[in-house]
Amino acid sequence: xxxxxxxxxxSLLLAISICHAQTSFRPRALVVPVRKDASTQQYVTTIQQxxxxxxxxxxxxxxxxxxxxxxxxxxxxxxxxxxxxRSAQCSLANANGCGDCFSGPRxxxxxxxCGVTPDNPFIQLATGGELAEDVVSAxxxxxSNPGRAAVAPRFLFACAPTFLLRGLASGATGLAGLxxxxxxMPSLFAAAFSFRRKFAVCLSSSTSANGVIFFGxxxxxxxxxxxxxxxxxxxxxxxxxxxxxxxAGAFSQGEASTEYFIKINSINVNNSPVAINTTLLDIxxxxxxxxxxxxxxxYTILETSIYRAVVDAFSRATAGIRRAAAVxxxxxxxxxxxxxxxxxxPGVPNIDLVLQGQNAVWTWTGSNSMVSVxxxxxxxxxxxxxxxxxxxxxIGGHQIEDNLLQFDLAASRLGFSNTLLGRxxxxxxxxxxxxx
Ligand SMILES: *[C@@H]1O[C@H](CO)[C@@H](O)[C@H](O)[C@H]1NC(C)=O
Ligand SMILES: *[C@@H]1O[C@H](CO)[C@@H](O)[C@H](O)[C@H]1NC(C)=O
Ligand SMILES: *[C@@H]1O[C@H](CO)[C@@H](O)[C@H](O)[C@H]1NC(C)=O
Numbered sequence: 543x544x545x546x547x548x549x550x551x552x553s554l555l556l557a558i559s560i561c562h563a564q565t566s567f568r569p570r571a572l573v574v575p576v577r578k579d580a581s582t583q584q585y586v587t588t589i590q591q592x593x594x595x596x597x598x599x600x601x602x603x604x605x606x607x608x609x610x611x612x613x614x615x616x617x618x619x620x621x622x623x624x625x626x627x628r629s630a631q632c633s634l635a636n637a638n639g640c641g642d643c644f645s646g647p648r649x650x651x652x653x654x655x656c657g658v659t660p661d662n663p664f665i666q667l668a669t670g671g672e673l674a675e676d677v678v679s680a681x682x683x684x685x686s687n688p689g690r691a692a693v694a695p696r697f698l699f700a701c702a703p704t705f706l707l708r709g710l711a712s713g714a715t716g717l718a719g720l721x722x723x724x725x726x727m728p729s730l731f732a733a734a735f736s737f738r739r740k741f742a743v744c745l746s747s748s749t750s751a752n753g754v755i756f757f758g759x760x761x762x763x764x765x766x767x768x769x770x771x772x773x774x775x776x777x778x779x780x781x782x783x784x785x786x787x788x789x790a791g792a793f794s795q796g797e798a799s800t801e802y803f804i805k806i807n808s809i810n811v812n813n814s815p816v817a818i819n820t821t822l823l824d825i826x827x828x829x830x831x832x833x834x835x836x837x838x839x840x841y842t843i844l845e846t847s848i849y850r851a852v853v854d855a856f857s858r859a860t861a862g863i864r865r866a867a868a869v870x871x872x873x874x875x876x877x878x879x880x881x882x883x884x885x886x887x888p889g890v891p892n893i894d895l896v897l898q899g900q901n902a903v904w905t906w907t908g909s910n911s912m913v914s915v916x917x918x919x920x921x922x923x924x925x926x927x928x929x930x931x932x933x934x935x936x937i938g939g940h941q942i943e944d945n946l947l948q949f950d951l952a953a954s955r956l957g958f959s960n961t962l963l964g965r966x967x968x969x970x971x972x973x974x975x976x977x978x
Contacts, residue, residue: 568735569682569692571758575974576602579711580749583840584664585939586711587718587755590679590691592619599714602755603663604743604837605801606719607790608635609678609727610660610671613650613701615715623696624652625673631698632656635673635725636797649674650701660702661791662717663838665709668791671700680731681976685761686770690978694734698725720755721800722784722951729951731757739951742774744962744969745837747909747943751970762946766967773946773965777957778904780804780897782949787829789932801834802949804956805898806935809852812859812891816851822934833935835942835956841871841913842941843927845934852893856911856922859891872913872921881912881920886963888912888920895937905960910941944969 576587585602591611592598598611611617625631627640637658643651650672661668678697681688699716707715720727720741728741737758744762746753756762760774785799806823809816822845825832844852853874864880882889887909895904913923923940946969948957962968 567682567690567692569689569737569758571683571685571737571756571760572680572692572731572735573683573688573972574680574755574757575752576743576745576755577752578746578749582711583939584711584714585745585753585837586714589718591676591697592617593621593677595677595679598716599711600716600718601664601710601714602743602837603717603719603721604835605721605789605799606663606717606726607721607723607800608658608660608719608725609697609699609716610702610706610719611699611716612704612707613648613672613674614704617649617701619649619676621677621695622649623675624649624655625675625698627654627656629656631673631675635698636794637673643672650703658700659790659792660700660706660717662706662709663791666791667706667708669703669706671702671706674699674701680757681978683756684977685772686763687973687975687977689976692735694731697730697734719800720949722782722802722949723800726800728757728949732951740948742946742948743942744773744946744972745939745943746968746970747940748968748970751968752972752974753943753969754972760948762972764962764967764969764971765973766965766971771962771965771967773959773962774948774957777946777948777959778899778902779955779957780899780902782954782956783825783832784954785825785829785832785834786827789829789834799829801836802956803832803834806833806895807898808896809848810892810894810896811852811855813894814855816855818848818851822848830932831934833937834933835937835947837939837942839936839938840940841923841925841938843925843931843936843938845927845931846929848934849924849926852924853922856891856893863890866919869915869919869921871925872915872923873926875915875919875921878914878918878920881908884908885966886961904958906941907961907964909944909961909963913940
């Protein structure tokens with residue numbers, strides 16, 4: 543005790559001076575670009591990390607627990623700090639273990655540190671990794687353009703071994719976990735810069751034009767003629783639900799899921815309700831059932847009875863459109879030449895998710911319901927999830943493209959815009975020209 547006290551005081555003073563430096567510039571919100579990777583269809587964002595700062599490409603995992611990066615290959619930083627056993631950082635991460643590492647010291651391998659279990663849901667693999675802090679930087683925004691860089695001097699993340707990158711888009715060296723955990727990136731940015739625990743995602747459907755993620759509150763302005771559109775000004779809202787049982791690759795008993803669950807009350811196809819077993823739409827005591835939004839899956843996955851009901855109703859509603867042979871994993875496909883074209887995608891009947899909450903109807907027009915599988919064929923972009931999936935409805939990336947989704951963690955609600963195509967703009971229309 544007599545020896546540890548001076549050490550404690552030194553680190554306390556260091557912490558105070560760092561906090562002081564941090565308050566000199568407080569952004570209102572942050573903005574990062576999101577690229578759709580052509581070969582994997584994953585969404586990849588870029589932040590700056592370490593000292594000196596380097597760009598780090600990260601696959602976006604909307605419900606992911608926290609940021610993790612490969613520390614085994616080329617991680618160089620003078621500001622890397624492992625989280626010491628029983629520190630506040632360890633308890634924030636629920637990391638109660640304490641470990642040593644014999645091949646270090648180096649980032650990812652230090653003695654007397656706590657570990658977490660980063661996972662890669664694309665290959666369903668989880669492994670141990672050191673919890674740590676380092677500098678993270680992203681551009682601030684006034685809602686219209688990126689401004690000067692904002693720096694979080696001690697941003698918590700997990701170190702992972704290089705093999706955990708398998709299955710991720712080329713050039714990505716980690717995962718951006720945007721889940722609702724206390725150490726999820728939205729909560730850490732909100733804590734670092736004292737803004738509300740809100741963030742918004744607007745994914746581009748194009749692999750050649752970037753979408754965007756905002757941390758902090760709106761406005762979120764998108765270029766449009768004659769005047770920019772701020773979809774945050776006219777969102778519909780639905781509550782977010784906590785699944786009491788973790789959906790991560792590895793977890794301890796009693797841990798809740800960090801993914802974003804919503805409640806579908808009913809589904810309409812062409813304005814008529816589809817008969818579905820509504821029990822499946824609730825999350826049961828074991829954490830089964832319900833609906834989540836995920837950027838891990840490209841297309842919406844429906845439990846088999848819901849899938850059958852929706853596909854059959856859509857098939858009936860499109861009886862007049864010439865069919866094409868099925869193209870796996872899709873069943874219902876059409877001859878492109880016989881499908882009309884509209885501002886909001888292929889001219890097909892709408893699919894409405896009637897969500898909990900007033901006027902909370904999330905409408906999929908052709909741009910979100912249909913996918914072009916080749917030059918001649920369009921298919922209904924939903925996949926059969928089998929009879930006993932963990933989650934009954936997984937809303938995938940294709941269905942949220944060109945929709946602005948705002949997650950408000952403090953109020954536990956999701957705001958959604960419906961397709962921006964109907965309002966003459968897209969998620970690729972944020973103006974990334976810097977005004978710094
Ligand atoms: C951890 O401690 C062990 C035993 O004292 C030592 O052999 C090892 O080199 C240390 N490792 C690191 C990373 O400091
Ligand atoms: C509805 O789904 C629940 C949960 O899977 C199941 O127990 C029940 O038997 C189903 N009801 C009908 C009518 O199929
Ligand atoms: C993008 O922002 C820059 C800087 O404010 C501005 O000069 C430019 O006109 C904007 N571009 C469009 C298309 O609005």
